[in-house]
Amino acid sequence: MIRFDLIPQSRVRTVRREYSLYPSVDISENKDNYSLKFEIPGMAREDVKIWIEKDMLMVSGEKKQNLDENEIRHLGERRFGKFERSFWIPEDADREKVKAEFVNGLLTITVPKAAESRPREIKIG
Amino acid sequence: MAIVRWKPMRELMSLRDEMDRMFDSFWGENDGRDGGMLMPPVDMIENDDNFVVSVELPGLKKDEIKMTMQNNVLTISGSKKHEFESKEDTVHRVERSYGSFCRSISLSSTIDSSAIKASYDSGVLKVTLPKVEEAKPKEIAIDIK
Numbered sequence: 517m518i519r520f521d522l523i524p525q526s527r528v529r530t531v532r533r534e535y536s537l538y539p540s541v542d543i544s545e546n547k548d549n550y551s552l553k554f555e556i557p558g559m560a561r562e563d564v565k566i567w568i569e570k571d572m573l574m575v576s577g578e579k580k581q582n583l584d585e586n587e588i589r590h591l592g593e594r595r596f597g598k599f600e601r602s603f604w605i606p607e608d609a610d611r612e613k614v615k616a617e618f619v620n621g622l623l624t625i626t627v628p629k630a631a632e633s634r635p636r637e638i639k640i641g
Numbered sequence: 642m643a644i645v646r647w648k649p650m651r652e653l654m655s656l657r658d659e660m661d662r663m664f665d666s667f668w669g670e671n672d673g674r675d676g677g678m679l680m681p682p683v684d685m686i687e688n689d690d691n692f693v694v695s696v697e698l699p700g701l702k703k704d705e706i707k708m709t710m711q712n713n714v715l716t717i718s719g720s721k722k723h724e725f726e727s728k729e730d731t732v733h734r735v736e737r738s739y740g741s742f743c744r745s746i747s748l749s750s751t752i753d754s755s756a757i758k759a760s761y762d763s764g765v766l767k768v769t770l771p772k773v774e775e776a777k778p779k780e781i782a783i784d785i786k
Binding site: 540541542543544545546547553555556557558559560584586587588589590591592593594595618620621622 | 682683684685686687688689692694695697698699700701702723724725729730731732733734735736737738746761763764765
Protein backbone atom coordinates (compact mmCIF):
# COMPACT_ATOMS: atom_id res chain seq x y z
CA MET A 517 0.00 0.00 0.00
CA ILE A 518 1.29 3.47 -0.76
CA ARG A 519 1.51 5.73 2.24
CA PHE A 520 1.56 9.44 2.57
CA ASP A 521 5.06 10.64 2.13
CA LEU A 522 7.12 13.66 1.35
CA ILE A 523 7.86 14.21 -2.25
CA PRO A 524 11.36 15.37 -3.07
CA GLN A 525 9.84 16.89 -6.13
CA SER A 526 12.06 18.57 -8.66
CA ARG A 527 9.56 21.40 -9.02
CA VAL A 528 9.80 22.14 -5.33
CA ARG A 529 13.57 22.10 -5.42
CA THR A 530 13.90 24.61 -8.22
CA VAL A 531 11.76 27.16 -6.46
CA ARG A 532 12.91 26.28 -2.98
CA ARG A 533 14.62 29.60 -2.35
CA GLU A 534 11.24 31.24 -2.61
CA TYR A 535 10.02 29.21 0.34
CA SER A 536 11.45 30.32 3.63
CA LEU A 537 9.12 28.27 5.80
CA TYR A 538 8.92 24.53 6.30
CA PRO A 539 6.04 23.84 8.67
CA SER A 540 6.20 20.67 10.72
CA VAL A 541 3.65 18.01 9.93
CA ASP A 542 2.49 14.86 11.70
CA ILE A 543 0.90 12.15 9.58
CA SER A 544 -1.19 9.36 11.03
CA GLU A 545 -3.80 6.88 9.95
CA ASN A 546 -6.68 5.08 11.59
CA LYS A 547 -9.17 2.67 10.10
CA ASP A 548 -11.30 5.39 8.51
CA ASN A 549 -8.97 8.28 7.71
CA TYR A 550 -5.52 9.59 7.01
CA SER A 551 -4.74 12.69 8.99
CA LEU A 552 -2.15 15.43 8.43
CA LYS A 553 -1.54 18.06 11.10
CA PHE A 554 0.48 21.15 10.22
CA GLU A 555 1.78 23.72 12.65
CA ILE A 556 1.20 27.10 11.08
CA PRO A 557 0.71 29.51 13.97
CA GLY A 558 -0.12 33.10 13.22
CA MET A 559 -1.26 32.44 9.69
CA ALA A 560 -4.55 33.79 8.42
CA ARG A 561 -7.03 31.23 7.14
CA GLU A 562 -7.27 32.96 3.76
CA ASP A 563 -3.51 32.78 3.30
CA VAL A 564 -3.52 28.95 3.34
CA LYS A 565 -4.27 27.00 0.19
CA ILE A 566 -4.93 23.27 -0.08
CA TRP A 567 -5.46 21.52 -3.38
CA ILE A 568 -5.17 18.19 -5.14
CA GLU A 569 -3.07 17.94 -8.24
CA LYS A 570 -2.90 14.57 -9.96
CA ASP A 571 -1.82 12.19 -7.19
CA MET A 572 -0.53 14.88 -4.90
CA LEU A 573 -2.02 16.76 -2.00
CA MET A 574 -0.52 20.23 -2.01
CA VAL A 575 -0.48 22.69 0.86
CA SER A 576 0.89 26.18 0.51
CA GLY A 577 0.62 29.44 2.32
CA GLU A 578 2.13 32.66 3.37
CA LYS A 579 2.74 33.89 6.87
CA LYS A 580 2.76 37.64 6.83
CA GLN A 581 4.61 39.87 9.21
CA ASN A 582 3.29 43.28 10.14
CA LEU A 583 6.30 45.52 10.42
CA ASP A 584 6.07 48.99 11.81
CA GLU A 585 9.00 51.31 11.35
CA ASN A 586 8.30 53.03 14.64
CA GLU A 587 8.80 49.85 16.62
CA ILE A 588 11.98 48.65 18.24
CA ARG A 589 12.56 44.93 17.73
CA HIS A 590 14.09 43.25 20.78
CA LEU A 591 13.54 39.61 19.88
CA GLY A 592 12.85 38.10 16.48
CA GLU A 593 12.77 34.32 16.63
CA ARG A 594 9.57 33.75 14.70
CA ARG A 595 9.85 33.09 11.00
CA PHE A 596 7.72 34.46 8.26
CA GLY A 597 7.35 33.90 4.56
CA LYS A 598 5.98 31.33 2.16
CA PHE A 599 5.86 27.55 2.16
CA GLU A 600 4.71 24.72 -0.03
CA ARG A 601 4.63 21.05 0.84
CA SER A 602 3.37 18.13 -1.20
CA PHE A 603 2.37 14.57 -0.38
CA TRP A 604 1.42 11.50 -2.34
CA ILE A 605 -2.20 10.59 -1.86
CA PRO A 606 -2.60 6.89 -1.04
CA GLU A 607 -4.47 4.78 -3.56
CA ASP A 608 -7.27 3.96 -1.14
CA ALA A 609 -8.04 7.60 -0.31
CA ASP A 610 -11.37 9.16 -1.19
CA ARG A 611 -10.08 12.40 -2.63
CA GLU A 612 -13.57 13.85 -3.13
CA LYS A 613 -14.11 13.97 0.63
CA VAL A 614 -10.92 15.63 1.86
CA LYS A 615 -11.68 17.99 4.75
CA ALA A 616 -9.62 20.63 6.48
CA GLU A 617 -9.94 22.63 9.67
CA PHE A 618 -7.74 25.29 11.21
CA VAL A 619 -7.83 25.62 14.98
CA ASN A 620 -5.26 27.33 17.24
CA GLY A 621 -2.62 27.48 14.55
CA LEU A 622 -2.99 23.81 13.76
CA LEU A 623 -4.19 22.86 10.29
CA THR A 624 -5.74 19.40 10.23
CA ILE A 625 -6.40 17.77 6.86
CA THR A 626 -8.50 14.63 6.98
CA VAL A 627 -8.42 12.31 3.99
CA PRO A 628 -11.05 9.58 4.33
CA LYS A 629 -10.39 6.11 3.05
CA ALA A 630 -12.69 4.86 0.33
CA ALA A 631 -15.47 2.75 1.84
CA GLU A 632 -14.40 -0.45 0.11
CA SER A 633 -10.90 -0.28 1.55
CA ARG A 634 -11.92 0.04 5.20
CA PRO A 635 -11.67 -3.07 7.31
CA ARG A 636 -15.03 -4.74 7.40
CA GLU A 637 -16.17 -7.38 9.75
CA ILE A 638 -17.95 -10.30 8.19
CA LYS A 639 -20.48 -12.07 10.32
CA ILE A 640 -20.85 -15.80 10.00
CA GLY A 641 -24.33 -16.36 8.69
CA MET B 642 -0.69 6.10 -8.77
CA ALA B 643 0.87 7.70 -11.79
CA ILE B 644 3.86 6.05 -13.38
CA VAL B 645 6.83 8.35 -12.99
CA ARG B 646 9.87 7.88 -15.09
CA TRP B 647 12.92 7.13 -13.01
CA LYS B 648 15.59 9.77 -13.31
CA PRO B 649 18.68 8.85 -11.32
CA MET B 650 19.89 12.43 -11.09
CA ARG B 651 16.66 13.51 -9.50
CA GLU B 652 17.15 11.17 -6.57
CA LEU B 653 20.72 12.26 -6.21
CA MET B 654 19.70 15.90 -6.15
CA SER B 655 17.00 15.31 -3.60
CA LEU B 656 19.51 13.46 -1.44
CA ARG B 657 21.71 16.52 -1.62
CA ASP B 658 18.79 18.66 -0.54
CA GLU B 659 18.14 16.36 2.39
CA MET B 660 21.80 16.58 3.39
CA ASP B 661 21.66 20.37 3.15
CA ARG B 662 18.62 20.40 5.34
CA MET B 663 20.25 18.08 7.85
CA PHE B 664 23.33 20.24 8.15
CA ASP B 665 21.26 23.41 8.29
CA SER B 666 19.10 22.16 11.12
CA PHE B 667 22.11 20.76 12.97
CA TRP B 668 23.78 24.14 13.04
CA GLY B 669 20.53 25.87 13.80
CA GLU B 670 20.69 27.83 10.60
CA ASN B 671 17.57 29.11 8.95
CA ASP B 672 16.21 26.30 6.83
CA GLY B 673 12.73 27.63 7.37
CA ARG B 674 11.73 24.86 9.75
CA ASP B 675 9.78 26.31 12.61
CA GLY B 676 11.28 26.18 16.06
CA GLY B 677 10.59 23.12 18.16
CA MET B 678 8.00 23.11 20.85
CA LEU B 679 10.50 22.87 23.64
CA MET B 680 11.76 26.29 22.64
CA PRO B 681 8.76 28.11 21.18
CA PRO B 682 9.90 31.09 19.10
CA VAL B 683 9.37 34.51 20.67
CA ASP B 684 9.17 37.97 19.12
CA MET B 685 9.30 41.11 21.20
CA ILE B 686 8.76 44.63 19.99
CA GLU B 687 8.54 47.96 21.74
CA ASN B 688 6.52 50.96 20.67
CA ASP B 689 5.79 54.24 22.40
CA ASP B 690 3.20 52.81 24.76
CA ASN B 691 3.84 49.08 25.08
CA PHE B 692 6.12 46.11 24.91
CA VAL B 693 4.49 43.34 22.88
CA VAL B 694 5.64 39.73 23.25
CA SER B 695 4.36 37.11 20.77
CA VAL B 696 4.98 33.40 21.27
CA GLU B 697 4.11 30.66 18.77
CA LEU B 698 2.24 27.88 20.55
CA PRO B 699 0.36 25.99 17.85
CA GLY B 700 -2.12 23.35 18.85
CA LEU B 701 -2.40 24.37 22.48
CA LYS B 702 -5.57 25.35 24.24
CA LYS B 703 -5.84 28.64 26.06
CA ASP B 704 -5.98 27.00 29.48
CA GLU B 705 -2.87 24.92 28.80
CA ILE B 706 -0.68 28.01 28.81
CA LYS B 707 0.61 29.41 32.09
CA MET B 708 1.91 32.92 32.38
CA THR B 709 3.47 34.73 35.33
CA MET B 710 5.16 38.08 35.88
CA GLN B 711 7.60 38.35 38.74
CA ASN B 712 10.41 40.86 39.30
CA ASN B 713 9.95 42.12 35.76
CA VAL B 714 10.49 38.66 34.33
CA LEU B 715 7.66 37.35 32.18
CA THR B 716 7.52 33.55 32.21
CA ILE B 717 5.40 31.52 29.81
CA SER B 718 5.21 27.78 30.37
CA GLY B 719 3.10 24.75 29.59
CA SER B 720 3.26 21.41 27.94
CA LYS B 721 2.03 19.88 24.74
CA LYS B 722 1.01 16.27 24.63
CA HIS B 723 0.75 14.39 21.40
CA GLU B 724 -2.67 13.27 20.30
CA PHE B 725 -1.96 9.74 19.10
CA GLU B 726 -3.38 8.28 22.27
CA SER B 727 -5.46 5.76 20.39
CA LYS B 728 -3.80 2.44 19.79
CA GLU B 729 -5.68 2.16 16.53
CA ASP B 730 -3.71 5.05 15.06
CA THR B 731 -0.76 4.22 12.88
CA VAL B 732 1.74 7.07 12.99
CA HIS B 733 3.64 7.62 9.76
CA ARG B 734 5.53 10.79 10.41
CA VAL B 735 6.25 12.99 13.43
CA GLU B 736 7.87 16.34 12.77
CA ARG B 737 6.12 18.31 15.48
CA SER B 738 7.78 18.47 18.88
CA TYR B 739 6.08 17.63 22.14
CA GLY B 740 6.86 18.08 25.79
CA SER B 741 7.03 20.87 28.29
CA PHE B 742 8.43 24.31 27.66
CA CYS B 743 9.30 27.38 29.65
CA ARG B 744 10.43 30.74 28.30
CA SER B 745 11.42 33.68 30.48
CA ILE B 746 11.86 37.21 29.19
CA SER B 747 13.43 39.97 31.22
CA LEU B 748 11.67 43.27 30.83
CA SER B 749 12.54 46.75 31.86
CA SER B 750 11.22 47.97 35.17
CA THR B 751 9.06 50.55 33.44
CA ILE B 752 6.13 48.20 32.95
CA ASP B 753 2.76 48.64 34.56
CA SER B 754 2.31 45.07 35.83
CA SER B 755 -1.31 45.65 36.76
CA ALA B 756 -2.29 46.43 33.18
CA ILE B 757 -0.76 43.46 31.31
CA LYS B 758 -3.09 41.94 28.74
CA ALA B 759 -2.80 38.66 26.88
CA SER B 760 -4.68 37.03 24.02
CA TYR B 761 -4.32 33.72 22.21
CA ASP B 762 -5.28 33.63 18.55
CA SER B 763 -4.42 31.14 15.76
CA GLY B 764 -1.71 29.54 17.84
CA VAL B 765 0.03 32.76 18.82
CA LEU B 766 0.05 34.09 22.37
CA LYS B 767 0.29 37.86 22.36
CA VAL B 768 1.14 39.66 25.59
CA THR B 769 0.82 43.42 25.72
CA LEU B 770 2.80 45.04 28.53
CA PRO B 771 2.02 48.74 28.87
CA LYS B 772 4.72 51.12 29.97
CA VAL B 773 4.17 53.24 33.04
CA GLU B 774 3.20 56.80 32.24
CA GLU B 775 6.62 58.23 33.17
CA ALA B 776 8.40 55.95 30.69
CA LYS B 777 6.40 56.98 27.66
CA PRO B 778 8.13 59.41 25.35
CA LYS B 779 6.77 62.91 25.75
CA GLU B 780 7.09 65.91 23.57
CA ILE B 781 8.04 68.96 25.51
CA ALA B 782 7.68 72.27 23.82
CA ILE B 783 10.53 74.56 24.66
CA ASP B 784 10.36 78.18 23.76
CA ILE B 785 13.47 79.41 22.08
CA LYS B 786 14.28 82.91 23.04
